Amino acid sequence: MFKQNYKKSSHIYLIIEIMLYCLITVAIIGLLLL
Known part of the structure; x- marks a missing residue:
């Protein structure tokens, strides 16, 4: 079931x-700038 659903909504x-x-990248850059 999961594979079929994954193919439909990949x-x-x-x-x-x-x-x-x-x-995640924005959060890391924000933490580095702070």
Whole structure:
């Protein structure tokens, strides 16, 4: 079931992963600047 759902909504998971990576990098840069 999980593999079929992943294939159907792989684009959504990719967008979520990119957003998470962007948030993590922004948080790290913010902590370094502080």
